[in-house]
Amino acid sequence: MPTLMVNIDHIATIREARGTPYPDPVHAVAIVEMAGASGIIVHLREDRRHIKDRDVRILREVIKTKLNLEMAATAEMVKIAGEIKPDMVTLVPEKREELTTEGGLDVVTHTGKLKKSIERLHEKGIGVSLFVDPEKTQIIASHKLLADMIEIHTGAYSDAKTEKTKDEELKKIIIAAKTGKELGLKVNAGHGLHYFNIREIASIPEIDEFSIGHSIIARALFVGLDRAIRDMVALIEPGEPK
Numbered sequence: 084m085p086t087l088m089v090n091i092d093h094i095a096t097i098r099e100a101r102g103t104p105y106p107d108p109v110h111a112v113a114i115v116e117m118a119g120a121s122g123i124i125v126h127l128r129e130d131r132r133h134i135k136d137r138d139v140r141i142l143r144e145v146i147k148t149k150l151n152l153e154m155a156a157t158a159e160m161v162k163i164a165g166e167i168k169p170d171m172v173t174l175v176p177e178k179r180e181e182l183t184t185e186g187g188l189d190v191v192t193h194t195g196k197l198k199k200s201i202e203r204l205h206e207k208g209i210g211v212s213l214f215v216d217p218e219k220t221q222i223i224a225s226h227k228l229l230a231d232m233i234e235i236h237t238g239a240y241s242d243a244k245t246e247k248t249k250d251e252e253l254k255k256i257i258i259a260a261k262t263g264k265e266l267g268l269k270v271n272a273g274h275g276l277h278y279f280n281i282r283e284i285a286s287i288p289e290i291d292e293f294s295i296g297h298s299i300i301a302r303a304l305f306v307g308l309d310r311a312i313r314d315m316v317a318l319i320e321p322g323e324p325k
């Protein structure tokens with residue numbers, strides 16, 4: 084059964100909007116875990132625009148399920164991950180001016196840099212996922228680099244303005260998920276997924292785990308975090324939502 088990892092970056096975004104000590108992303112841990120998520124994701128960006136080093140350190144101590152640290156493949160971040168030892172790392176591309184992670188990693192072009200980061204993380208016993216667009220070449224390259232997992236970028240599917248584009252993007256994700264599974268990779272997916280576009284993606288049997296943040300934190304404003312997570316967990320379970 085697919086599982087849900089909740090990205091809590093945007094709790095820190097609200098904190099940083101005012102520079103207050105609240106809301107503290109650490110306070111979300113118990114609620115996220117008790118509501119049925121399989122773990123927590125934070126993106127420690129190079130510019131520290133939301134999640135801070137302190138958050139990751141405390142989260143590591145408090146989280147009982149799984150901590151997925153999203154980060155760029157830089158020497159600084161690999162060092163931090165080696166010290167903090169998250170349960171897994173997702174390597175993502177990072178541009179300072181972007182609003183959120185915009186595209187997948189170009190694994191084909193940046194082989195050397197990624198290989199070095201993956202090796203260092205493996206030496207520390209940390210499993211590595213590569214965030215890639217739903218393209219066969221990128222997935223084959225990820226497998227060659229000995230990544231343990233891929234996370235398929237669902238942004239183009241989520242942003243599709245027409246049903247035709249949405250169907251085309253969905254097909255790409257289906258093929259990408261099958262390719263990943265055939266190569267023996269764990270297959271995750273995420274970006275831009277929300278309560279009204281998750282069902283079709285959730286019916287792809289090869290996807291093991293979903294990484295969802297913005298829509299859950301947004302819904303939590305109105306219904307609370309516990310309910311927002313339970314609603315999403317119900318939608319990613321196979322069969323009709325209860």
Ligand code: PXP
Nearest residue numbers: 184214273274275294295296297
């Ligand atoms: N996966 C990756 C690699 C991301 O960078 C993000 C955004 O931080 C997400 C998933 C979650 O995306 P969203 O907040 O749109 O659910």
